[in-house]
Amino acid sequence: MAKDFTSRSEDYSQWYNELVNKADLAEHSAVRGCMVIKPYGYAIWEKMQAELDRKFKATGHQNAYFPLFIPKSYLSKEADHVEGFAKECAVVTHYRLKNAEDGSGVIVDPDAKLEEELIIRPTSETIIWNTYKGWIQSYRDLPLLINQWANVVRWEMRTRLFLRTAEFLWQEGHTAHSTKEEAIAETEQMLDVYAEFAEKFMAMPVIKGVKTANERFAGALETYCIEALMQDGKALQAGTSHFLGQNFAKAFDVKFANKEGKQEYVWATSWGVSTRLMGALIMTHSDDEGLVLPPKLAPIQVVIVPIYKGEEQLALISEHANKIKSELETKGISVKYDDRDTHKPGFKFAEYEFKGVPVRIAMGPRDIENGTVEVARRDTKEKETLQQKDIANKIDHLLTNIQENLYQKAIDFREENTFKADSWVEFEEHLSKGGFISAHWDGTPETEDKIKELTKATIRCIPLNNKLEEGKCVLTGSPSKQRVIFAKAY
Amino acid sequence: MAKDFTSRSEDYSQWYNELVNKADLAEHSAVRGCMVIKPYGYAIWEKMQAELDRKFKATGHQNAYFPLFIPKSYLSKEADHVEGFAKECAVVTHYRLKNAEDGSGVIVDPDAKLEEELIIRPTSETIIWNTYKGWIQSYRDLPLLINQWANVVRWEMRTRLFLRTAEFLWQEGHTAHSTKEEAIAETEQMLDVYAEFAEKFMAMPVIKGVKTANERFAGALETYCIEALMQDGKALQAGTSHFLGQNFAKAFDVKFANKEGKQEYVWATSWGVSTRLMGALIMTHSDDEGLVLPPKLAPIQVVIVPIYKGEEQLALISEHANKIKSELETKGISVKYDDRDTHKPGFKFAEYEFKGVPVRIAMGPRDIENGTVEVARRDTKEKETLQQKDIANKIDHLLTNIQENLYQKAIDFREENTFKADSWVEFEEHLSKGGFISAHWDGTPETEDKIKELTKATIRCIPLNNKLEEGKCVLTGSPSKQRVIFAKAY
Ligand SMILES: [Zn+2]
Numbered sequence: 001m002a003k004d005f006t007s008r009s010e011d012y013s014q015w016y017n018e019l020v021n022k023a024d025l026a027e028h029s030a031v032r033g034c035m036v037i038k039p040y041g042y043a044i045w046e047k048m049q050a051e052l053d054r055k056f057k058a059t060g061h062q063n064a065y066f067p068l069f070i071p072k073s074y075l076s077k078e079a080d081h082v083e084g085f086a087k088e089c090a091v092v093t094h095y096r097l098k099n100a101e102d103g104s105g106v107i108v109d110p111d112a113k114l115e116e117e118l119i120i121r122p123t124s125e126t127i128i129w130n131t132y133k134g135w136i137q138s139y140r141d142l143p144l145l146i147n148q149w150a151n152v153v154r155w156e157m158r159t160r161l162f163l164r165t166a167e168f169l170w171q172e173g174h175t176a177h178s179t180k181e182e183a184i185a186e187t188e189q190m191l192d193v194y195a196e197f198a199e200k201f202m203a204m205p206v207i208k209g210v211k212t213a214n215e216r217f218a219g220a221l222e223t224y225c226i227e228a229l230m231q232d233g234k235a236l237q238a239g240t241s242h243f244l245g246q247n248f249a250k251a252f253d254v255k256f257a258n259k260e261g262k263q264e265y266v267w268a269t270s271w272g273v274s275t276r277l278m279g280a281l282i283m284t285h286s287d288d289e290g291l292v293l294p295p296k297l298a299p300i301q302v303v304i305v306p307i308y309k310g311e312e313q314l315a316l317i318s319e320h321a322n323k324i325k326s327e328l329e330t331k332g333i334s335v336k337y338d339d340r341d342t343h344k345p346g347f348k349f350a351e352y353e354f355k356g357v358p359v360r361i362a363m364g365p366r367d368i369e370n371g372t373v374e375v376a377r378r379d380t381k382e383k384e385t386l387q388q389k390d391i392a393n394k395i396d397h398l399l400t401n402i403q404e405n406l407y408q409k410a411i412d413f414r415e416e417n418t419f420k421a422d423s424w425v426e427f428e429e430h431l432s433k434g435g436f437i438s439a440h441w442d443g444t445p446e447t448e449d450k451i452k453e454l455t456k457a458t459i460r461c462i463p464l465n466n467k468l469e470e471g472k473c474v475l476t477g478s479p480s481k482q483r484v485i486f487a488k489a490y
Numbered sequence: 491m492a493k494d495f496t497s498r499s500e501d502y503s504q505w506y507n508e509l510v511n512k513a514d515l516a517e518h519s520a521v522r523g524c525m526v527i528k529p530y531g532y533a534i535w536e537k538m539q540a541e542l543d544r545k546f547k548a549t550g551h552q553n554a555y556f557p558l559f560i561p562k563s564y565l566s567k568e569a570d571h572v573e574g575f576a577k578e579c580a581v582v583t584h585y586r587l588k589n590a591e592d593g594s595g596v597i598v599d600p601d602a603k604l605e606e607e608l609i610i611r612p613t614s615e616t617i618i619w620n621t622y623k624g625w626i627q628s629y630r631d632l633p634l635l636i637n638q639w640a641n642v643v644r645w646e647m648r649t650r651l652f653l654r655t656a657e658f659l660w661q662e663g664h665t666a667h668s669t670k671e672e673a674i675a676e677t678e679q680m681l682d683v684y685a686e687f688a689e690k691f692m693a694m695p696v697i698k699g700v701k702t703a704n705e706r707f708a709g710a711l712e713t714y715c716i717e718a719l720m721q722d723g724k725a726l727q728a729g730t731s732h733f734l735g736q737n738f739a740k741a742f743d744v745k746f747a748n749k750e751g752k753q754e755y756v757w758a759t760s761w762g763v764s765t766r767l768m769g770a771l772i773m774t775h776s777d778d779e780g781l782v783l784p785p786k787l788a789p790i791q792v793v794i795v796p797i798y799k800g801e802e803q804l805a806l807i808s809e810h811a812n813k814i815k816s817e818l819e820t821k822g823i824s825v826k827y828d829d830r831d832t833h834k835p836g837f838k839f840a841e842y843e844f845k846g847v848p849v850r851i852a853m854g855p856r857d858i859e860n861g862t863v864e865v866a867r868r869d870t871k872e873k874e875t876l877q878q879k880d881i882a883n884k885i886d887h888l889l890t891n892i893q894e895n896l897y898q899k900a901i902d903f904r905e906e907n908t909f910k911a912d913s914w915v916e917f918e919e920h921l922s923k924g925g926f927i928s929a930h931w932d933g934t935p936e937t938e939d940k941i942k943e944l945t946k947a948t949i950r951c952i953p954l955n956n957k958l959e960e961g962k963c964v965l966t967g968s969p970s971k972q973r974v975i976f977a978k979a980y
Pocket residue numbers: 207208209210211224225226227460461462
């Protein structure tokens with residue numbers, strides 16, 4: 001399977017595209033910019049969803065569902081929001097088709113034109129805050145802690161599977177609070193939830209920070225984000241959490257009576273992660289042999305492959321294999337026993353390797369004799385022969401070990417690819433190699449724009465709890481009080 | 491809470507609308523025909539989803555995701571399908587907005603007109619079979635057993651929450667098979683999955699049957715369905731499973747090489763249930779005091795309400811309540827302990843009654859003294875005082891008992907409201923009272939249409955394994971070999 005597969009050093013972008021296709025994660029659909037998420041890719045997304053959903057509920061949030069359509073006029077109600085989102089949108093203008101009179105097929109019925117066009121949601125702040133107006137009267141109705149799992153559409157001309165598609169899947173949390181402090185605490189809490197998910201489940205280290213004004217979400221007072229570093233030295237924004245102030249409450253006139261009976265505008269947050277995380281996962285761990293998955297997100301954690309000649313051997317091996325399978329399953333490990341007789345073991349090995357199954361167990365007649373199994377781990381490609389006795393505990397530890405190893409490798413990679421730049425020469429030099437660059441910036445949007453223009457690098461974030469340090473802006477030499485993180489980004 | 495609440499006998503339809511609103515299940519949105527599913531309603535839908543998803547996976551299906559958009563021309567590829575679905579659709583014609591020159595807001599950019607209009611999926615057979623063409627080459631690729639959880643849009647002018655909305659949530663299974671027999675077996679298997687879910691989880695008895703040609707899904711050779719009877723005597727189609735033959739394979743040219751290497755068209759099924767099930771659930775069990783939920787679908791199965799004066803009493807009660815709560819949770823029962831000091835016990839009782847929480851436990855100072863609790867069940871409104879000892883087992887049994895009781899009540903109701911009609915006079919007489927009517931029909935679409943025209947009753951289904959019996963059509967007197975089920979329907 002790994003033949004005809006471009007290596008990362010040859011062409012990283014080509015490697016990514018081939019991997020997504022050959023590992024059966026996703027493919028382009030016939031509709032420009034829209035992807036089909038294939039069953040194996042969707043199974044990974046489902047594991048992400050399940051854990052995120054658990055974390056949202058553990059922090060007091062409930063799920064709900066709001067309309068796909070947003071009346072066009074709603075987008076204009078919040079001044080910054082309209083600038084950011086009323087651009088590349090899918091616009092519904094009609095609600096009926098009819099048969100063409102010449103029998104050539106169906107055509108749009110011109111009589112069925114909507115009075116007001118509907119936009120397919122690019123994000124749901126407007127429709128949700130319009131709804132919240134009816135739900136919030138008093139401080140007793142607050143906080144309102146709601147999340148939605150949904151599809152959204154942002155028309156994109158240049159798309160890449162998972163990373164940038166016209167339609168994508170995501171969750172969007174939208175909360176309402178009685179005080180500014182509580183809303184900011186929520187924004188920060190959800191950033192922590194995302195960071196913990198990225199690090200503990202995706203085994204992907206992230207930097208927590210805030211965006212500069214230039215890079216803020218349209219309508220937010222502050223955008224918090226987590227930023228990860230991909231293998232090719234480019235940054236990827238993996239999640240954002242926005243403190244929206246009272247902007248949407250004012251735009252949709254959402255007030256509450258406080259304890260003193262006085263009317264106040266409600267404070268808002270929103271936060272989201274999307275199927276883009278699939279791209280981040282791939283570009284953090286995978287290698288020239290295909291996908292590498294952290295055990296906590298692997299749909300199949302362990303595959304057992306029998307090596308046999310004839311049905312008698314298979315029956316004997318299957319007996320032991322099924323026993324091991326059920327021992328592993330008792331520990332909550334997901335196992336596939338692949339006894340297909342249509343494919344040879346070598347083919348199966350290559351297939352599961354390419355699909356990133358963390359642990360492969362092979363069992364042949366000699367293993368049955370000796371009471372052993374051959375265990376191969378996907379991350380390091382190491383193989384060892386283990387006694388079947390107590391195998392479930394051994395595999396359980398191995399999976400934990402793989403999870404930790406992937407995280408540590410990613411941490412090491414990021415450390416090796418994070419540089420301090422104290423002059424423009426250094427900045428450009430490091431940038432040409434890729435990675436995060438920690439550098440002083442004079443704090444002006446003009447300088448930020450200029451650097452982007454010159455190098456395509458953007459400020460990924462101002463890290464939270466950033467160490468204050470006197471310095472000079474790498475571009476202008478003007479004084480600066482802290483370093484920020486620059487990188488080229490997805 | 492139940493004051494200002496219309497009773498079922500006063501106005502069933504009004505009762506339904508008020509219930510959906512007051513129990514916080516859903517509400518109309520600002521977008522015509524689209525609903526907002528509120529957190530409590532969505533939590534019930536999530537329980538439905540979880541169990542259905544488990545059943546789909548247990549029968550070998552995997553989830554995937556296909557585009558929201560369908561190119562207009564795709565709808566025309568299958569002749570019957572276009573007749574059925576290329577009608578009331580949401581049509582995307584443009585992909586960009588821009589600022590109006592007069593500063594009045596945003597307008598659709600006329601330069602951003604799509605070459606081919608995109609339809610928001612009303613169902614996904616066309617886009618999915620267009621995709622399957624790339625996935626199926628050989629018999630080894632079959633069967634392909636895929637399900638999608640998604641939103642769909644069918645433009646509706648007269649909408650009712652959950653029962654008929656322009657946008658709704660559903661799952662749609664789409665499977666591909668190498669033989670006709672296997673596809674039919676799949677269609678029947680999924681009907682059984684739906685029926686079991688309806689009966690065991692929703693506590694809603696259903697009749698399994700097939701639709702007449704008139705009522706078939708557009709593009710299907712056979713539509714199987716489950717039909718339930720609502721409290722007002724109207725039928726509700728709760729799920730459908732379609733045998734699609736080779737129609738979509740031919741429309742999208744999807745062939746496979748069989749074991750002999752010969753090219754054949756693939757056989758197809760599709761099957762779905764939607765948020766409409768929420769309406770069915772409500773209209774099967776609920777009463778004049780609000781929602782009634784079967785324990786297996788109740789987001790909160792047990793609520794514990796403390797009855798106290800002062801913080802000292804509360805502290806003592808809370809200690810016991812939390813102990814009971816954790817005992818119940820150990821058994822997998824979902825429990826809410828409502829110790830809010832902002833509301834009186836009576837208010838809480840009314841609220842949980844209205845929201846259909848199956849079991850309410852109340853605990854006062856005397857209960858602490860006596861080691862008792864007061865247990866009230868929502869279905870029969872019975873109350874009893876129980877010893878706290880072994881309370882988790884008692885509640886567990888009670889929940890099972892409530893689940894069974896609701897099912898039995900619904901079975902009894904259906905039996906009392908199913909009538910045989912052997913003449914037109916009898917038919918009209920029974921129909922005026924509502925319910926299922928079992929009657930002979932001459933098998934022609936003309937008679938079926940005529941009966942619908944005269945009475946608004948439709949043939950809900952020809953029951954599976956129907957007893958054959960000589961008879962005469964209730965309308966025409968022509969010979970008939972079996973009875974079919976008529977009813978007015980949602
Ligand atoms: Zn950042």
